[in-house]
Amino acid sequence: MTDQDTEQWTDAVEAHREQKDEYFGEDPHSPLPPDVRETFDGLDYYEIDPDLRFVVELETYEEPEPVVVGTSTDGEQEYLAWGEFTVTVDGESVSITAYKSDPDEDRLWVPFRDETSGDETYGAGRYLDLEPDSHRTDDGRWILDFNEAYNPTCAYSDRYECPLPPMENWLDVPIRAGERTFDH
Numbered sequence: 001m002t003d004q005d006t007e008q009w010t011d012a013v014e015a016h017r018e019q020k021d022e023y024f025g026e027d028p029h030s031p032l033p034p035d036v037r038e039t040f041d042g043l044d045y046y047e048i049d050p051d052l053r054f055v056v057e058l059e060t061y062e063e064p065e066p067v068v069v070g071t072s073t074d075g076e077q078e079y080l081a082w083g084e085f086t087v088t089v090d091g092e093s094v095s096i097t098a099y100k101s102d103p104d105e106d107r108l109w110v111p112f113r114d115e116t117s118g119d120e121t122y123g124a125g126r127y128l129d130l131e132p133d134s135h136r137t138d139d140g141r142w143i144l145d146f147n148e149a150y151n152p153t154c155a156y157s158d159r160y161e162c163p164l165p166p167m168e169n170w171l172d173v174p175i176r177a178g179e180r181t182f183d184h
Helices: 003-024
Strands: 053-056 058-069 076-089 093-102 108-112 126-130 142-143
Touching: 003 053, 053 076, 076 142, 126 142
Parallel strands: none
Antiparallel strands: 053 142, 058 076, 076 093, 093 108, 108 126
16 A cells, blocks of 8 residues: 555544444444443554555355354354455464355455454454455455454443354454453
8 A cells, every 4th residue: 555545544444433432432322331331432442553454365165154153142143154365464374264144245244353352352252344345456355454353242232142253263363453352
């Protein structure tokens, strides 16, 4: 990215974070309970790191396999393992699987746990949502930006059921980008 592109991207990430904080603190549909919203002063994020933003090919599986994923409430949900991204984080090659809930949708879901889970970040893991119109390049590659990693709603309230990252997406590296642990 050029310096101008980096600045625009950084501004966009910061603007998204501000919008999310406003929604969490003020909207009645916020996942935060009302008593928590009263004292909410924003989510905790890592500094934006351009080294954790990747433009990468998705190695689509020839025959996507159904995967049953456990949830935070001991339930189960089914997804299709759609393909795999391979990136380099701190000199380590990392493969991460992308899933779809519906084979006809172009949207990808990338849940993961990493070496920060349970310490610096939510213990059950974090998510990335990849929308084709904002995360797909003209040449068909995907933008996998860990700076957009977010906590599932169950990190904020027990009233939510959240799918848990499958073990193949338990990464052996720290991903210090995106949302950190929410401290009530």
